[in-house]
Amino acid sequence: MSDAVISVRGLRKSYGEVEALRGIDLEVRQGEIFAFLGPNGAGKTTAISVLEGYLERDAGTVEVLGEDPAGAGRDWRARVGFVLQECRMEPLLTVRETLEMYAGYYRRHRSVSETIELVGLGEKADERAGKLSGGQQRRLDVAVALIGDAELLFLDEPTTGFDPSARRAAWQVVEGLREIGKTVLLTTHYMDEAQALADRVAVIAAGEIIAAGTPDDLGGRREAETVISFRVPDAAAAGARAAVGGDWSGSNGRLELRTGEPTRALNELTAWAIANGVDLGALEVARPSLEDVYLELTGTDAS
Amino acid sequence: MSAAALVAHQFRFEQKVFWRSPAAVFFTVMFPVIFLLLFAGLFGNGEIEPLGIDAANYYVPAIITLAVVSATLVNVAMRMVEMRESGRLKRMHGTPLPTWAYVAGRICNAFVVSVLMVVIVTLIGRVLYGVEVPTTTIPALVVTLVVGTFAFCSLGLALSMAIPSEQAAPPITNFVVLPLYFISGVFAPETEIPDGVLTVASVFPIRPFFQAFLTAYDPLTQGAGFDWGHLAVVAAWGIAGILLAVRFFRWSPRHG
Numbered sequence: 001m002s003d004a005v006i007s008v009r010g011l012r013k014s015y016g017e018v019e020a021l022r023g024i025d026l027e028v029r030q031g032e033i034f035a036f037l038g039p040n041g042a043g044k045t046t047a048i049s050v051l052e053g054y055l056e057r058d059a060g061t062v063e064v065l066g067e068d069p070a071g072a073g074r075d076w077r078a079r080v081g082f083v084l085q086e087c088r089m090e091p092l093l094t095v096r097e098t099l100e101m102y103a104g105y106y107r108r109h110r111s112v113s114e115t116i117e118l119v120g121l122g123e124k125a126d127e128r129a130g131k132l133s134g135g136q137q138r139r140l141d142v143a144v145a146l147i148g149d150a151e152l153l154f155l156d157e158p159t160t161g162f163d164p165s166a167r168r169a170a171w172q173v174v175e176g177l178r179e180i181g182k183t184v185l186l187t188t189h190y191m192d193e194a195q196a197l198a199d200r201v202a203v204i205a206a207g208e209i210i211a212a213g214t215p216d217d218l219g220g221r222r223e224a225e226t227v228i229s230f231r232v233p234d235a236a237a238a239g240a241r242a243a244v245g246g247d248w249s250g251s252n253g254r255l256e257l258r259t260g261e262p263t264r265a266l267n268e269l270t271a272w273a274i275a276n277g278v279d280l281g282a283l284e285v286a287r288p289s290l291e292d293v294y295l296e297l298t299g300t301d302a303s
Numbered sequence: 304m305s306a307a308a309l310v311a312h313q314f315r316f317e318q319k320v321f322w323r324s325p326a327a328v329f330f331t332v333m334f335p336v337i338f339l340l341l342f343a344g345l346f347g348n349g350e351i352e353p354l355g356i357d358a359a360n361y362y363v364p365a366i367i368t369l370a371v372v373s374a375t376l377v378n379v380a381m382r383m384v385e386m387r388e389s390g391r392l393k394r395m396h397g398t399p400l401p402t403w404a405y406v407a408g409r410i411c412n413a414f415v416v417s418v419l420m421v422v423i424v425t426l427i428g429r430v431l432y433g434v435e436v437p438t439t440t441i442p443a444l445v446v447t448l449v450v451g452t453f454a455f456c457s458l459g460l461a462l463s464m465a466i467p468s469e470q471a472a473p474p475i476t477n478f479v480v481l482p483l484y485f486i487s488g489v490f491a492p493e494t495e496i497p498d499g500v501l502t503v504a505s506v507f508p509i510r511p512f513f514q515a516f517l518t519a520y521d522p523l524t525q526g527a528g529f530d531w532g533h534l535a536v537v538a539a540w541g542i543a544g545i546l547l548a549v550r551f552f553r554w555s556p557r558h559g
Contacts, residue, residue: 052397054555074399082397086556087390092323093316104312105400148398 003030004063005152005183006051011060013046020046022207024060028185028200033178035198036187039298043207044187045085048156051185052082065152078106081150083141085157091130095121095140098129099147106148119143119173135166142173153177155186159193171196191291205298215290224288226262228269229254231281243272254282306404313400313408314415321412327378331416332423335370339363339424342490343432351492355523358492359432363424364516365489370420372484372509375413375452377476379459382409384472387463393554406460414452421448440519440528447515450534454508454541460548467557483509508540 006028013021020043028034036044049055050062053069053076062068067076089098095116103109116125119139124132129140138158145153158174159167167190174197177184188194194201195215202212211218225247231254232240240255241248244265247258259265262285273280288296321327339362346358354361386392395405421444428434437444462479466472484490486500487510493501504510511533518530 054393054397074401077397078399080397082394084390084394084397087394090320090391092320097316097319101312101316102398104309105395105398107399144394 004028005030005032005065006034006185007061007063008051009061011047011050011062012058013043013050013055014058020207021050021057024204024207024209026202026209028183031178031181031183032199033174033184033186033197035194035201036185036204037189037191037194037201037294038187038204039189042204042298044189044204045156046207047204048154048185048187052080052154053077078108078148079151081145081148081153083138083145083153083155083158085160087141089129089137089140089144092128094126094128095132095143096125098140099143102144102147108149109147110149112147115143115146118146118176120169133166135162135169138162138166139170139173142170146177150182152183152185155184157187157189159188159190167193191294195290203294203297210297211293218290218293224293225258225260227256227258227286227288228262228265228284229256229286230283231255232278236276236278239276239278240269240272244268309400309404310407310411313405314411317408317412318415321378321416327381331370331373331378332420335366335373335420335424336427338369338490339366339427340431342366343428346492351494353494354492354521356521357432357434359428360434360520360522361492361517363428363432363434364520365513367421367424367516368487368489368509368513369484370424371417371448371451372455372480372512374416374420375455376459376462377480378413378416379409379456380462380466380476381472383460383463384466385469387553388469388556388558390556393556396554410452410456413456414448417448417452434520435522437520437528440524443528443530444516444519446529447512447519447534450538450541451512451515454512454537454544457541457544457548458508459544461544461551464548464551464553480509483507486510487513489513505536508537511536 004027006026008024008026011021011024011026012019024047036047038044046055050057051064051069053072056070062070064072065076065079069076093101096112099112099115103112113125116122119142121136121139121143124136129137132140142155142158145155155174159170162170171193174184174186186197198215200213201215201218202209203218204210234253237250237255244257246265249256249258257265257269266285269280272278342362342365343359346362349358350356351358351361383392386395396402425436429436462476466475483504486496486504487507488496488501488504489509501510515530515533515537518524518533519528
């Protein structure tokens with residue numbers, strides 16, 4: 001693809017006996033927000049470190065912004081911004097000073113004040129970094145990644161350890177990056193984060209991409225069965241099972257029906273319920289969430 | 304930006320961080336001053352017999368040695384470990400800033416603080432204890448300071464590679480320098496130290512560095528006061544330090 005910003009074929013990396021990456025293929029396009037989703041130890045950080053040029057690969061071809069990151073020089077580094085998984089900024093410099101310092105490393109950089117506003121630290125601009133909360137420090141980290149006006153940003157677990165409101169704020173920052181046309185590759189182990197932010201998601205487990213697509217498409221979710229669940233008195237359960245065909249299961253008085261034809265199944269079910277005077281308590285109709293798909297894919301027990 | 308502008312830019316922020324760091328200011332600036340007042344006060348103007356100079360005249364170059372080693376080796380080792388282990392060094396590596404510009408900014412900071420300490424200690428020596436300002440040996444003093452800054456900064460870089468964590472940085476650094484101060488005659492006058500111990504100390508860089516300063520400050524010194532023999536030992540250590548630092552340099556935190 002001509003507008004591919006990142007292009008990876010057959011990427012492999014081992015640490016001694018342990019195969020951290022076992023043949024990764026990947027393409028990220030200009031302006032896209034792409035998420036690596038996977039449990040801890042799946043290989044997300046290893047993969048992103050190779051793309052950032054911090055880690056040497058064992059095999060495969062990697063092109064980032066048209067260059068092999070393993071041998072890329074200063075000009076390439078000026079076009080790429082990073083948020084590393086672990087980085088504490090200088091606690092004795094203020095937010096503004098930190099950004100002024102990093103800005104000085106680039107021939108062309110964004111405005112310091114605008115960048116502070118973009119990450120929502122306007123009121124903290126003259127506060128020392130050591131006095132910021134964890135979430136604010138992370139946002140400063142993102143601001144440092146942005147200051148060089150890079151085309152491509154790597155965000156390695158940008159919201160790990162955040163409280164819910166800090167996560168929302170960080171998501172807004174990433175949305176802001178989309179608006180200014182940046183390409184973003186982020187890693188996360190939060191399903192909702194991938195769903196909220198990413199245009200496309202690749203699920204990594206045990207060093208392999210086991211599924212890739214838009215959050216909606218992932219794992220064939222569009223074709224997946226719908227789950228209808230409700231409560232009925234035990235005496236009525238057998239009647240319900242007999243009335244509607246499908247894959248039934250149940251526990252603790254709650255019945256669950258998996259079906260590929262939810263419209264027909266619901267019609268039959270409610271018809272049976274009205275005819276027999278049974279109330280379908282706490283009735284729910286749900287498609288499997290990205291979380292269910294993810295847990296199924298990564299082999300973690302969903303229940 | 305030009306190379307010089309990049310170094311100046313980095314230097315500016317190194318200065319801010321240095322002066323805002325209570326530990327750095329205390330151990331590099333306050334500590335030597337306190338030691339000077341303590342030693343010169345304790346031993347007064349009594350003459351150190353075989354050397355033929357006053358105790359205060361001996362302690363001015365001794366405390367300058369302490370201050371410069373602190374501003375260079377100790378400060379660089381501690382800061383580099385902090386930078387590496389906090390992930391900041393790795394992050395900096397992801398920017399277009401060349402490594403040498405960053406290191407040069409740090410060395411400039413160490414040099415400026417060292418010059419300041421030479422001035423402060425010399426002034427206190429002059430005002431409180433009547434120790435003469437060595438006007439004829441100023442070129443020798445500057446050369447000693449330049450060679451020492453280079454050598455002890457590079458040794459600080461090398462030492463930082465051997466320190467596994469931020470917690471380990473102060474004890475390891477002190478374990479390296481404190482015994483050397485003692486056996487080199489920086490704390491107790493060298494006349495009180497057995498010859499064998501002084502011979503051992505002469506192999507390490509602090510003793511010859513002190514001797515080079517002592518030569519420049521000694522009122523009995525004839526001529527320009529260049530102590531090339533001792534400076535050569537200091538410079539050799541500096542070169543060894545650079546080779547080690549380059550060989551073992553790492554960007555990433557050691558933990559995890």
